Amino acid sequence: MRHRRGGALALTPRNLDPDQCLILLHDKGSTVRWQPVSPTLVTHLRDHAEQRGAAASGGQLLRFTNGDPITTRRYDHLFTRLGNHLPWVATQQISIHWLRHTTLTWVERNFGYAVARAFAGHTNNNGDSATTTYTRASIHEIASALAALTGEPHPTEVSLATGPLAGISIRNQLPGQVTSIGTGGAMAAVKVSVEGAELTAAITKEAAADSHLEVGSSVMALVKSTEILRSRRLQDERGSEDFVKKV
Template sequence: MIAALRCIYQHAIADGFLPESANPAIRVPKPRRLASTRRALTDAQLSQVSAIASTTGNDPELDTLLLRLHVETACRRGGALALRPIDLDVEQCLIRLREKGETVRWQPVSPTLMQNLVEHGQQRGGEDRRGQLLRYRTGKPITRRRYDYLWERVGKHLPWVAIQGISTHWLRHTTLTWVERNFGYAIARAFAGHTGRNDAGSTSTYVRADIHEVATATAALTGENHPLVETSH
């Protein structure tokens, strides 16, 4: 709220409605952001969530695809919802993710996930290559409410999910923690799509991982060969 009010007053000053000295938002201290309570899920917990998602609800096929997409790529909800058929590079097993901050990146995926995404688009999206990829059986594009429904349903079957407030972003933590532990910080940072210097300081300028290294991590994570790993040797 404080950040929003500061923005409003800055625009008012820039447009000449107020002098800079009359900005009360500057004098209000902004509370320190608390550390996130999110953490990586264990293999057992992730298996439980997947089992419930794939056996309950009105569209378990869709929910299973959503979970695999997020676990395999660590993408955000916005990136998944913005995905289009035209963003699928089938030959190289890459998907184009457009996420917050207007960032765009190509993320490696397993051949199985790529096949599932292609089939999903063909069955539910028709010929619209630039339309949203993820859709209900009716062809209607999904929204963030699908995620709310998914986690609410899983929480009814798994009390710990509801109690701890598990959400899609926990899957991102889970995957990135695994990548960092097994492949190091630089590859985990690239896997996450972090590009700003404030994510890691100036050192990140010298330790950037390339897409082949991210593909190698993806191959290890999924247990499937990846085209970029094969062609990089």
Template sequence: MSGASRAELDAARLLLARMGISAADLVETPADRPLAPTFAEYVPVVSAAVSVGTRRAYGSYWKRVVHQWGHRRLDEPTPSEIEQLGEYIKAHVVARRNARGGRSAVEHLIAALRCLYKRAVADGYIAAADDPAAKVAKPRRLPSTRRAVADARLAEINEVAASTGDDPVLDSLLLRLHTETACRRGGALALRPVDLDPEQCLILLREKGDTTRWQPVSPTLMRHLQRHTDNRHAPPAGQLLRYRDGRPITRRRYDHLWVRIGEHLPWVYVQQISTHWLRHTTLTWVERNFGYAVAREYAGHSDSGSSAGTTATYVRATLHEVARALAALTNESHPLA
């Protein structure tokens, strides 16, 4: 039989490249690759290597994988078995009022396994072409039910927060911080006294994906943040937001806050209003009044992976434009506006 033609060889190389397979992968024998560890052995390794945010997002799913497959090696499960595990978790997900049929749980399980196998590929335990999690599609994400809160409703929320609870000063500060900056909970919890720039009325936000950005705040909010720092003895490099006794707050404070507000405002409980709705509210207002580019910069969205296309790179708003939007939102002058 005659050898393959040049065109056939080129076609084969192209196909292998698209599959992520190199020539070395084809000639490599199983003995050349180290024995894959079990899930019980490898999950702690990956958990220690990822960021705190990733560990928080995927930790519970890794525990479920260890519970189901702890004794199995990484190269044993098939894509079909991952789908079966997803259906099992979907059927046993904790029923909550805002649940959407377990779709989110399955999505997070697949993402957690992809993170695990990505590390296994990098560590040389399996080949990229043998990654079973990459061959399982995530369920289609349904449109979010969150939306902007009307001005009158937002005023009701702030009134309840300021007149109820064991620390209305803290709760009012939280709502004002999120309403002005449209930051996420992680960004607020990561805020430190050293991240305040009182002269220019800026705060440094550190949010998901290890992103950082300087965000304008009103002079009023800056004064309250400084006062909070002094009154609650927050160390310069420590967490800024704290309880009266000096303990740093956690995400649980947000949970208790919205439960309390829901007890006084039934529509908050029924619609499952949360802190992220404030982000929707502010960014919707900014987009309507100052355009998409300013709203995108206000939100701190990065250029990578954007669905807006390459054009977004050229129409990026400046910090001064964000400050002007904030000044209009709060009806206060800003040093950068």
């Protein structure tokens, strides 16, 4: 929901990279960028495309139940319709703009201005200050913020090793077992079952081959400690309430 309307409505199935959990957005001003998304969201987008005919046609991804592309009017009135079924949505005046603003406010407070700016897809222009011009966030920093926000490790933030490693800065080394390996153009999406969860790591196909990974292989999933700590803190802030309701 942090994306502008034009970028969302312009999505096609070809704009999804499920291996790395990225989507290609075409924003206003002819801006094109890869945006990290959660594994849950990319899975639902793929299912939506399959169920509503977008995958077969290759056209607009978001569609009505009858398979027709969703219109701007329907997109704009989505939360009006939700408010008819969920009174708290109407009471708190929840909207796509509200979700975008709330998300970016949280990202800026926890990860800084540069990450929030990149998270929102803001690009440099002639009106930017020198500080803004030279303060930029990488896609990995955006993915870290997303992982902390959603509580789901992002594939670009998960590495794999065939055994425990010493002398590295990543402190969370989780033993697990490979459950599936999916390959794309240059990348491999390796799903690993760890205690109480399943993680996905996006690595190159060459790395997967060099490590002799296969279903059933024992590996160590390496997840940044800052990502884990931020995710846990966010869960504590949420308590037992739904995140949207609490914010």
